[in-house]
Amino acid sequence: MTTQGHLALDLGAESGRAILATFNGGRLAIEELHRFRHLPAKLPSGLHWNLTELWAQLMAGLGKTAAAAKQRNVELVSLGCDTWGVDYALLGKSGQVLGMPYCYRDDKHLAAYHKAIDNLGKKAIYDATGIQFMYLNTLYQVVAQKEREPGLLDMATRLVMIPDLFHYWFTGNITNEATDISTTQMIDPRTGKWAKPLLNQLGIPTHFLGDTVPAGSVIGKLRGGVIDELAQAGLSNVDVIAPGTHDTAAAVAAVPVDVSKTPRWAYLSSGTWSLMGVELDAPMISDAACEASVTHERGVGNKIRFLKNIAGLWLVQECRRDFQKHGSELEYAELTRLAAEAEPMRTLVNPDHEPFVAPGDMPKKIAAFAQATGQPAPTTPGQFVRCCLESLAMAYRRTLGLLERLLGTKFDVLHIVGGGGQNKLLNQMTADACGLPVIVGPHEATAIGNALVQAMGRGAIKNLAEIRQVVRDSFELETYHPTGKASFDDQYGRYEKLLKM
Secondary structure: OOOEEEEEEEEOOOEEEEEEEEEOOOOEEEEEEEEEEOOOEEEOOEEEOOHHHHHHHHHHHHHHHHHHHHHOOOEEEEEEEEEOOOOEEEEOOOOOEOOOOEOOOOOOHHHHHHHHHHHHOHHHHHHHHOOOOOOOOHHHHHHHHHHHOHHHHHHOOEEEEHHHHHHHHHHOOOOEEHHHHOOOOOEEOOOOEEOHHHHHHOOOOOOOOOOEEOOOOEEEEOOHHHHHHOHHHOOOOOEEEOOOOEHHHHHHHOOOOOOOOOOOEEEEEEOOOEEEEEEEOOOOOOHHHHHHOOEEEEOHHHOEEEEEEEOOOHHHHHHHHHHHHOOOOOOHHHHHHHHHHOOOOOOOOOOOOHHHOOOOOHHHHHHHHHHHOOOOOOOOHHHHHHHHHHHHHHHHHHHHHHHHHHHOOOOOEEEEEOHHHHOHHHHHHHHHHHOOOEEEOOOOHHHHHHHHHHHHHOOOOOOHHHHHHHHHHHOOOEEEOOOOHHHHHHHHHHHHHHHOO
16 A cells, blocks of 8 residues: 655644654654754734745745655645644735734733723623633734724635635645644624624624635645745645644543543643643533533534643743743753752743733743742752643642532543643653643644544545544654652642732
């Protein structure tokens, strides 16, 4: 059987990769062929993504992958792109991008968030959308756009999410893939269609909202311009397939669980953001879910990802950027080693404290939180990182308990997927804090899920259960058992009090 190759173009919040995934019908192997850094740029109008640079990097990744596939005698049959959620672009009638897409961390969205909630109330918005309340959600970005430059909304003929935009540039076909638009807080989770009555109440135009396609849909072949630009690559028969374009949807598809053997499981997609949740067959919209601000996002196989967003390793990333700014070039492995040597439970913070969302000055913000809550402020890199990791583990414990109460069940295991699973210290802290086994892997779950959903779109895999069987057969997993639960038990009451301060 010819080995087929799928190109997973995986864009995270600070880096992107082109990964060649080869599938022989039973096992998957992956190889990273291109990696690049990308960050939003602060311009006079706000924080924006550099679309042209991102596109150039995606094309470079495609070129390198095509060359590698030919060298390895692999047939490159498809590609698909996943990215972070909530950010969007507007297209005009000629297909031109209208304005530079904002980054979700732009602080101008905050005023729009409060205005929308003051206008309609949280319950009305949650009943219509079932999405966690965060000022970065697309809904509030669009409200902010209406306030700043309403003419752009009037001129737009289509709203597309960032991966939808890149798929359009690859094929010439415009789509809205279901998993990513479900992050917008503009979709009815019961139907998967746009929540137009809500949008009308907020005065948001709806003429630019298109029909949606599910994960695994074939969008089209590469357009001639892309093929011509990479003329030596032989790309005339490559399908572009929507892979579960929200990176978390792709990662959750690759959770290596066998639900027939472990029906009571939860997942944690760990990276810049931490997303903890479960899979449901249908939404669970309720007053309790609204009060808890639990989100309903679409998953592969039309599942509902019932989850909570948690700040994640963003706190550590921002600390490291600040250390570098001040001349300390410490790698993540060294920061984790220093954290392991630091005093336990010295300082705890609320990872979702609102000032932590915006970039910049993270150590200063953490120190301010410590001082405001009567704790000693961290002073060394090890103390700062230990504070972040222990606080995240506490947040995971709290969120897991919240999900258990809402669902009326107790989980038997927590699966951690994503790059954050490489932090062994945090993995052990998570097992200790949550008091249950933690199964870690695969670390490249997003790219793996991306590639396997492409294979499903081509008919090589039947369904989500088969995707997970391939993951179990292809990648090694690591299990952590609780060994220090007592220390987290002792300090958990203190952590909960901090959340109320």
